[in-house]
Amino acid sequence: MNKSTIVFLAGSLCVSAGIASAEMNTKIENRFEAQDSQDSQIKADVMEELSSEPVFSHQGIYADVKSGIIRLKGEASSNAVKEHAARIAERVTGAQRIINEISVIPTNRLGTG
Numbered sequence: 396m397n398k399s400t401i402v403f404l405a406g407s408l409c410v411s412a413g414i415a416s417a418e419m420n421t422k423i424e425n426r427f428e429a430q431d432s433q434d435s436q437i438k439a440d441v442m443e444e445l446s447s448e449p450v451f452s453h454q455g456i457y458a459d460v461k462s463g464i465i466r467l468k469g470e471a472s473s474n475a476v477k478e479h480a481a482r483i484a485e486r487v488t489g490a491q492r493i494i495n496e497i498s499v500i501p502t503n504r505l506g507t508g
Contacts, residue, residue, distance in 0.1 A: 430462060433463070433489055434460040434461060434462065434463070435460075436489065437460045437463065437465065437487055437488075437489045437490060438458050438459070438460040438465075440487045440488065440489075441458040441460070441465060441483070441484050441487050441490075442457070442458060444483045444484075444486070444487060445458075445480060445483060448479075448483070450476060450479065451476070451480065453472075454469065454470065454471050454472065454476060454480075455469040455470045456468070456469040456470070456471060456480050456497055457469050458484065462491065463489055463490060463491030463492070464491055464492045464493075464494065465484045465487070465490055465491075465492070465493050465494070466494045466496060467480055467481060467484060467493065467494070467495045467496060467497050468496050468497065469497055469498070470497065470498050470499075470500045471497045471498070471499055471500070472499070472500065472501065472502040473499060473502075474499055476499075477495060477497040477499055478495075480495070480497060481493050481495045481497075
């Protein structure tokens with residue numbers, strides 16, 4: 396094998412590795428975009444379910460979603476309302492886990508402060 400053949404083969408390997416690397420990056424980016432889309436849908440579904448129940452009409456509850464993990468935040472008037480929100484979130488398609496960080500604040504203090 397002469398020097399020019401070695402240089403050609405080395406260059407071909409580098410180009411192939413670069414293409415493989417670019418393809419891998421594209422696949423990873425597509426996977427993240429798909430997960431972001433799924434997370435957005437899960438969040439929309441959680442918020443729709445919460446807003447459809449009258450008990451949540453004056454509660455300041457919202458959801459953040461990352462990789463199917465739903466983090467409930469905000470304020471609720473009682474532990475019962477807090478737990479009800481978690482049960483609703485658990486029913487949403489795509490929910491992997493629920494982290495309930497809702498603070499319980501008595502009704503007469505909600506929204507003030």
